[in-house]
Structures are given as structure tokens and as C-alpha cells.
Amino acid sequence: MQLQHYIEGKWVSPSQEEFTQFDASTGEVIGSCSTAGLDFGDILAYARKTGGPALRKMSFRERGLMLKQLALHLNDLRKKYYPLSYQTGATKGDSWVDIEGGIGTLFAYASMRRQLGDQRWYVDGEAARLSTEGTFIGTHVMVPRQGVAVHINAFNFPIWGMLEKVAVNLLAGMPAVVKPSEVTSFLTEAMVRDIIASGILPEGSLQLVQGSGVGILDTMGSQDVVTFTGSAATGRKLKGLPQITNEAVPFNMEADSLNAAILGKDAAPGTEEFNLFIKEVRREMTTKAGQKCTAIRRIIVPEAYIEDVQIALGKQLAGTTVGDPRNEGVRMGALVSKKQQQVVKERVQQLLQSSDLVYGQLDDFEVLGDRDKGAYCTPILLRNDHPFEHTATHDIEAFGPVSTLLPYRELDDAIALANLGKGSLVSTICTYDAHTAQEYLLGAGAQHGRILILNRESAPESTGHGSPMPLMNHGGPGRAGGGQELGGIRSVKHYLQTVALQGHPTMLTQVTQQYQPGAARKESDIHPFRKYFQEIEIGDTITTAKHTVTDGDIGNFANLTGDRFYAHVDATSLEGTPFEQRVAHGYWVLSKAAGLFVEPRKGPVLLNYGLESCRFTKPVYPGMTIGVYLTAKEKIEQQQRDDEDYRKGIVKWLVEVYDETNETVAIATILTMVKLKEE
Known part of the structure; x- marks a missing residue:
């Protein structure tokens, strides 16, 4: 089966086969895709000329209602995507995060129409008085950029990865071209087909291309926006392309990072916090088979507790049944592909040069499925007793169910270890002591986009270490890419241009349709x-x-x-x-x-x-x-x-x-x- 593009208002088959997609658990062929021969200049121009004007004619309220209508439509169809999601190696729980989490993000951004108002522009903040008599003032107004958003997404969340971005650009009034990973784009295509068939979105506001995407950024202009999710190395390469730098194209990068979880000294074995910590680490190691940009890669614990943590975590991991997610009782599915399986093995071998394997197997293990045909991997727990000397743990990421135990003596050491990740999307500090949490925030906050304080009081309703929420910032400094996604209105502003508007209060009131002090x-x-x-x-x-x-x-x-x-x-x-x-x-x-x-x-x-x-x-x-x-x-x-x-x-x-x-x-x-x- 050839997967198709949706471009310039129609479904188009590729001219050749560039990538073959396989069922992660059985190895069966799903389809093929390719972007070879596509004229990306025409595709982007179509979005700018057709989708952009249609969206900009709508107010924020109208665009928000459009998102709500789309979310309701997809919510009614959500069950049809689960069988396809299982083919990516995702369990039912993993699929719920991807499918219903993505639809939930649409709902969340639809509700922001109430904050943004009933105009086609957004007045940002209070007016500034610029003259003695008050006849000359200024205010900041944000208007939609007149380009197209190009979203280059990773393989791990084929639906959420698309919806968490398009929800924002559509609310802001910009069209999008989505380029999902060539490994799992079949799932993205299934949802895009339903979106297009619904007729809810204006024509040209959403296009889909499937394949490598080579050349997709070559005709980007200063009014366009790029968002990238994936490896830091690929992101840096794309961000440095001459067209991006010459045109000063905004480039939002969210890259995989070596996220950490820190066990506070107060959270000794036997405490509620200790048990919560073990449960959270186990969950983050095995959810999506560890293929999450937010997964816990480094487990930083007091040296006096490291044996207890190793034993308790090993027992938890031993209860994780690996196999085909369509089989009853499976708690962790396959990696997304055989290629990914090989990369994870290679990275683990590199880490083993300075760490010990304390749980899991690379080759000899049981699965509920065909181990040879599927891209399976057991949870792998490593231990590095000298984390300041053996620094590979802070440089090499095995993008799978792989984490490393690291001991620390004092909180300052734990902070230093967390910061050796050189910029992370998220870290968790598990403590019931406010002073410990405060010191961790001050010491590690500059290197992290998000910090979860986990304890007995937050745990009952906590969404966990690895769950970016629509209203909270998702991104991080340094290795994590320096970008910012989600975060409510913060992310909407990424697709808007700020204009410092100056004039008489009466004129500015008439223009902005918001009363300005001093106006008639x-x-x-x-x-x-x-x-x-x-x-x-x-x-x-x-x-x-x-x-x-x-x-x-x-x-x-x-x-x-x-x-x-x-x-x-x-x-x-x-x-x-x-x-x-x-x-x-x-x-x-x-x-x-x-x-x-x-x-x-x-x-x-x-x-x-x-x-x-x-x-x-x-x-x-x-x-x-x-x-x-x-x-x-x-x-x-x-x-x-x-x-x-x-x-x-x-x-x-x-x-x-x-x-x-x-x-x-x-x-x-x-x-x-x-x-x-x-x-």
C-alpha cells in the first residue's frame, strides 16, 4: 500500500517508494512513502495563498470554535485509531496518551478563545503613555504571521505530535504543512483523512507530506515558522540551513534530552516518597518502550539508598511483560522498528563501557510475540558509581527503555549531576521537604524547561514526569533545543507578530476595538x-x-x-x-x-x-x-x-x-x- 500526501487540495500518491513502514511487533509491511519529486515551493505557496487568508479572516473566537468542532469530531472517531497505533508498538495506555491526549490538546486550545477575544488581533498588555498630555500612547498588538508553519515531527507520537502543534497555529491564524516521521506516518495519515473529510478546516489550512522531507525548508521565508521535534543533532543541522538563517525564519526546536529524576534524602526507603519514586521511574522507563523525549534517563539517588533503589526498581521492572500490545497482559510494547532496536543496542553497548548492567538483557529474553520478527527490547537498568568521572551517562542517550542509576552525597552533587545533561526538557525531584525542592529549583531550574515536585500530596492527581500539559511550557534549554511548545497563550504568540502600535488614544481604540485610556x-x-x-x-x-x-x-x-x-x-x-x-x-x-x-x-x-x-x-x-x-x-x-x-x-x-x-x-x-x- 502506498501512503499518500494531502497537498494543494487533493490526495496524491508518491512517484516512488523511498521508505517502507513495518508493524513494530510482527514485522509485516504496512506501506511505503516518499517525498521524492514533490515541489515544496508550490506546496508552501498554496498554504500561504489559500489557507492563510481564509484563517486570517476569522477571529480568535471563530478559530477556537473551529478547533472545538474538530476535537468533538475526532473524539467520536478515536477508537478507530487504536488498532493502527498498536502497529507502532504502542500499548493501549501508550495509545491513549497519543490519541486522546492529542484530541484533549485540541479541546484545551479551543477554550483559549475566551482569553484571546473576538477580534482578528490580540492586544498584549496595557497601553503605555508616551506624552505629557496623554494624546500620544502606545500599545502592543499581535497579528497572525502571513506565512506557513512547517511541522517536522518525531516517530513516537504520530497523532499527539501533530495535534499539539496544529492546534496552536490554527488558533493563531496560520496554515500548516505537517511532515511526520517516515516510520509511523501511516497513523498520522489516518487522522488527517478524517480531518479533511470533515470539511471543518478551511482549504489550505492543513497539508500532509510523507517521507524524508528533503528540501522542505528550501523555500521558507521570513513570515514562515518551523517547528522540529526529534534528535538534537538533526535539529541543529536543520536550524543551521542557509535559508533558515538568511531569512531569519523562527525555528522552534524540541529535542530529546537526558532527563533526570532525583530522590531527596528525606525520601528514605519505607517512606511514601520512596515508593512513589520507584513507581514513577518504572513507568517512565516502560511507557512507549522508553521512546519519549521526556523519559527518565538518569536516576539520581542518595548513595546510602542506591542498593535499595536498585532492588526495588528491579522488582518493579520484573513485573513488566514485554510483547505485542494486541496480546492480553502486555505492559510494554516493541520499539518502533528494527532499525531503532539496533540503535538502542549500540548505545547501550557504549554506555556499558563505563556502567554496569544491573537489570535486563539485550538478546536473551522472553516476549509475548515473535521476538525475531518484532523490534523488542527489555527494560535495561544500568549503574554508574562514578558519575562525575564516567560522563558518558550524561552524553549518550539510548532512546528506549534504558536508564542509569547514579549515586550522590549532598544535594549540591545531585544538582550538578542533573545539570551535566546540558539542558533538559524535564526533571523530577521526589521530596516532602520544601527546602530541598527550593534549593533544587534554584540550582537546576536554569537547565530545565519543567520541574515536577513529586510527593504524597501531589501524586494522587499528578500527570507524571513525562506528560507535557497544554497549559504548561514544553521545551528546555541547551541540548533540549532551546525551544518552547504548549504553555497556553505563550505558544500562540510564536505564530503572531508583535507590532508596537502608536497614536492618539481615540484612534487606537477604534483600530484595536479595545478602549484605551484617554480616548474619547x-x-x-x-x-x-x-x-x-x-x-x-x-x-x-x-x-x-x-x-x-x-x-x-x-x-x-x-x-x-x-x-x-x-x-x-x-x-x-x-x-x-x-x-x-x-x-x-x-x-x-x-x-x-x-x-x-x-x-x-x-x-x-x-x-x-x-x-x-x-x-x-x-x-x-x-x-x-x-x-x-x-x-x-x-x-x-x-x-x-x-x-x-x-x-x-x-x-x-x-x-x-x-x-x-x-x-x-x-x-x-x-x-x-x-x-x-x-x-
Whole structure:
């Protein structure tokens, strides 16, 4: 069977066979693929000319809803991908991470539409006042790059590796060309076929090429983005290509690294932490047969506990049944290919020159399957008693179920050993002692993209050492590539261009559709709370009546709330404080502001949705007179959940409370839920 590309709006068979794909457990041929003869210049141009404009016409909210629709569609189909995943050597648990973890990432990024808003651009942060009178300000706006994202993915997660990247570029408004590994791309193709058939994505927003991909970066331009997942050596080679450097193409690299797990001295044998540590290491050694960029390669433990760790871990590994994942009882599947099996063996032989084999076999072992036809490997546990002298452990990675035990004396030694990895995606410190965790963070944080603090309290809900989460950064310095994936909105910004936008506040308000301080306000005879969502315009303002503050206001609020902080109720205790006399509660000021600006009659406003920010900028004393400017700041339409649900949106209002000198005493952003007018 020839695997196909999806390029320029159609499925295309390769012109020749370049790579043959095999079932990792049985050795049976699955299919062949090749990128030979493809015109990558045309493929990338199609994405830029067709997919890019279609995506950029959509708002962040619309693109987020598109992702949600796609996630729901794939979730309904998820079971069909498991049999194909088993052919990569993945167990059911491994496949769950790849398939449902990938779909879950789509859901996670779909939900970020609420943070990004209902525009085609993203206003990043507060405005900066650039002039004395406030008529010239600046703000940072992020807009979609006008190129294409090229994703070069590794073999270990054919689905998650694609979805965790395309979820982000699609939300940002960029099209993608996906180049999965030529070893497991048959699984990626199966899902892409369902994505294309669904018609959910605009044409040109997703293309698939299968094979070596030689030449795919030759026509990249400055508006394009490259993401790479794989070996550090290959990543550095691609990142250094003349086209990438000459065009200053953003290149995000996430490379395999020599990640570590550290057992704290407090986690002695018999403690809950000790048992959790053994369980976590065993899991990370055997999940995906150790073929994970986040897998634990170095097990750093107090020298007094190393024998206990070796024995306990050996017992855990002995319960790991290796074989064809379609066989009942198999807990670890095959490596992805015979070629990978040979590479792992070679790397283990290199490590054995300075380490001892304390568990596992390279050749003579039992499997539930055909050992000769499948790419099987048992868990391999090595031990290096002199990790500062024998440094191969910190340089050579066997990308399989292989880890090395390393002893340490003091925490500083453990930190130094972890840092000898020269940059890692993740490390785990297993401890119940906060000081140990703090010192490890300060000592090792600069060399790691993520640190998991594992103990009895975090373990029940912890996703574990090796699970990158959509809302948390995935990447690391040095050997790990220096890149950054996931991390919520942080990753979306990778596909956006930051523009420092300068001008008059009124113009910037009109351009960004977000009210900027100092912009013209639009006073209306109709109270803004009497307007439906569509009728509210950014800048709509009500200037309220005023109120003169009394001692009774302060005393009544103190009695009502129980907030009897001395500055509010005891004028004799103010010496040495910033206050001249009893001061009104900040929350009274905000509450009174609401009393001044709220329209009491029933109208389109359904409820107060929350308070986004609030600052009290000047003390308010009895005798002062306050008033409020309430201004529509931003609007975000919400999805209608069902036919009986209200059509509604969220409106952000700028609340500016000022005194008789026209100085601001409090400023806040409140949110209301507002009905849409039925058409």
C-alpha cells in the first residue's frame, strides 16, 4: 500500500517508494512513502495563498470554535485509531496518551478563545503613555504571521505530535504543512483523512507530506515558522540551513534530552516518597518502550539508598511483560522498528563501557510475540558509581527503555549531576521537604524547561514526569533545543507578530476595538446596561451622579462586612501610616461605584460575571465627593450551548472612580454577561 500526501487540495500518491513502514511487533509491511519529486515551493505557496487568508479572516473566537468542532469530531472517531497505533508498538495506555491526549490538546486550545477575544488581533498588555498630555500612547498588538508553519515531527507520537502543534497555529491564524516521521506516518495519515473529510478546516489550512522531507525548508521565508521535534543533532543541522538563517525564519526546536529524576534524602526507603519514586521511574522507563523525549534517563539517588533503589526498581521492572500490545497482559510494547532496536543496542553497548548492567538483557529474553520478527527490547537498568568521572551517562542517550542509576552525597552533587545533561526538557525531584525542592529549583531550574515536585500530596492527581500539559511550557534549554511548545497563550504568540502600535488614544481604540485610556468617550442618553450586546459600542460611557462620603458610610460598611481594619474605624491609630484620617474601605468605594453606575431595571444585562482587575490609587476620606465613568472596554461573544441557552456575550467595562479634583481614586475592569438581540 502506498501512503499518500494531502497537498494543494487533493490526495496524491508518491512517484516512488523511498521508505517502507513495518508493524513494530510482527514485522509485516504496512506501506511505503516518499517525498521524492514533490515541489515544496508550490506546496508552501498554496498554504500561504489559500489557507492563510481564509484563517486570517476569522477571529480568535471563530478559530477556537473551529478547533472545538474538530476535537468533538475526532473524539467520536478515536477508537478507530487504536488498532493502527498498536502497529507502532504502542500499548493501549501508550495509545491513549497519543490519541486522546492529542484530541484533549485540541479541546484545551479551543477554550483559549475566551482569553484571546473576538477580534482578528490580540492586544498584549496595557497601553503605555508616551506624552505629557496623554494624546500620544502606545500599545502592543499581535497579528497572525502571513506565512506557513512547517511541522517536522518525531516517530513516537504520530497523532499527539501533530495535534499539539496544529492546534496552536490554527488558533493563531496560520496554515500548516505537517511532515511526520517516515516510520509511523501511516497513523498520522489516518487522522488527517478524517480531518479533511470533515470539511471543518478551511482549504489550505492543513497539508500532509510523507517521507524524508528533503528540501522542505528550501523555500521558507521570513513570515514562515518551523517547528522540529526529534534528535538534537538533526535539529541543529536543520536550524543551521542557509535559508533558515538568511531569512531569519523562527525555528522552534524540541529535542530529546537526558532527563533526570532525583530522590531527596528525606525520601528514605519505607517512606511514601520512596515508593512513589520507584513507581514513577518504572513507568517512565516502560511507557512507549522508553521512546519519549521526556523519559527518565538518569536516576539520581542518595548513595546510602542506591542498593535499595536498585532492588526495588528491579522488582518493579520484573513485573513488566514485554510483547505485542494486541496480546492480553502486555505492559510494554516493541520499539518502533528494527532499525531503532539496533540503535538502542549500540548505545547501550557504549554506555556499558563505563556502567554496569544491573537489570535486563539485550538478546536473551522472553516476549509475548515473535521476538525475531518484532523490534523488542527489555527494560535495561544500568549503574554508574562514578558519575562525575564516567560522563558518558550524561552524553549518550539510548532512546528506549534504558536508564542509569547514579549515586550522590549532598544535594549540591545531585544538582550538578542533573545539570551535566546540558539542558533538559524535564526533571523530577521526589521530596516532602520544601527546602530541598527550593534549593533544587534554584540550582537546576536554569537547565530545565519543567520541574515536577513529586510527593504524597501531589501524586494522587499528578500527570507524571513525562506528560507535557497544554497549559504548561514544553521545551528546555541547551541540548533540549532551546525551544518552547504548549504553555497556553505563550505558544500562540510564536505564530503572531508583535507590532508596537502608536497614536492618539481615540484612534487606537477604534483600530484595536479595545478602549484605551484617554480616548474619547461616547456619552448616550440610553444607559449602556439598557443596550443589547450588538448595540454596545466600544467607548460607550455613562458619567454617573456624584456622592459625598460620610463617616456613616464607613461605619455602616464596617458593621455590614465585619471589616474593622484599624484605618477604617480607629482615628487614634493612624500615626505612622499614609492616612490623614479614617479612610473609606476600598471595597466600599467599588461597591458605591456600582451603586452609582448600575441600571436597576431589568434589561439585557444578565449578571455580573466578575472582576478582572482593581486598584485603589488614592485614599478616600469623609467629605470627599466621588463620581464614576463607566466605559465599554471590550466585547467577547460567547457560544450558545444549546437551543434553550441565551445568545450572549461578555462585555468588559472600565470603571474609573474620581474625586472632586478629578483625580482617579480607584480603577477596575468588571465583566457583565449581556444578551444578544434576537435577529
